Amino acid sequence: MSERNVKVILLDLGGVVLTNGWDREARRRAVETFELEGDDFHERHRLVQDLFDTGRLELEEYLDQVVFHRGRPFSREDFRAFMRTQSQAHEEMITLIHDLKSHYRLRVAALSNESRELARHRVETFHLHAFVDVFVISGFVGLKKPDPAIYRLALDLLQVPAEAAVYLEDRETFVETARELGLDGIHHTGFESTMKALEERGLGLLHGVDAPY
Known part of the structure; x- marks a missing residue:
């Protein structure tokens, strides 16, 4: 060339x-680490992914819709920290x-x-x-x-x-x-x-x- x-x-x-930062493999690890309902989690992510990726849905709003739409035995900060640690x-x-x-x-x-x-x-x-x-x-x-x-x-x-x-x-x-x-x-x-x-x-x-x- x-x-x-x-x-x-x-x-x-x-x-x-x-x-x-937050790809399919990272989300799979999240399901395993936090014992999430995998099919529901992945579908909820799919429905809001474009909004999240283009800044029309903030992180806390994303967590509301994808993870914390029901009670959890872990905190938001636990989940945010996990998301951050996926980046190397x-x-x-x-x-x-x-x-x-x-x-x-x-x-x-x-x-x-x-x-x-x-x-x-x-x-x-x-x-x-x-x-x-x-x-x-x-x-x-x-x-x-x-x-x-x-x-x-x-x-x-x-x-x-x-x-x-x-x-x-x-x-x-x-x-x-x-x-x-x-x-x-x-x-x-x-x-x-x-x-x-x-x-x-x-x-x-x-x-x-x-x-x-």
Whole structure:
């Protein structure tokens, strides 16, 4: 692949630089940990997921509808704490993005489907402000991938054409949408393959930079 004049890295958070925050596997663990009624819990989540992910349903309202619609032997804080602990850092990827941003003077934008409260927790806990310039997160902007409008919003906020950006994403469907809009989408399946794909685009890895937290 020929090198591009890359000015911006767009990246998903969950599945790229962090684990997913509240995905199917995390919810399955919640069912087991808190002995929830699995079918009912998953159906209630499904019915409000888009509202939750786009900031129209706050965390406490989500908990009212999905978990605490009946009495529970555990507290809201117990459940909120469990939700927060599902997030972990992919340190190699954070180091890589931080390194590339610094060396090539790139701007970095997060383009992610996340609820408002969990996104704020993740931004603060993992010090994402250290390497992310703009947060285009569904819970903040009221749009959700794969809606093309959220990709266009990210480019508008950064004031760059699609051709000047690469996009790192672990869900292939979202990569396909990005490519249809002219973005150079990289399907992230692991650190080594993504590092190689970036090198092919003229963004070689520099060694010796520590993660920014």
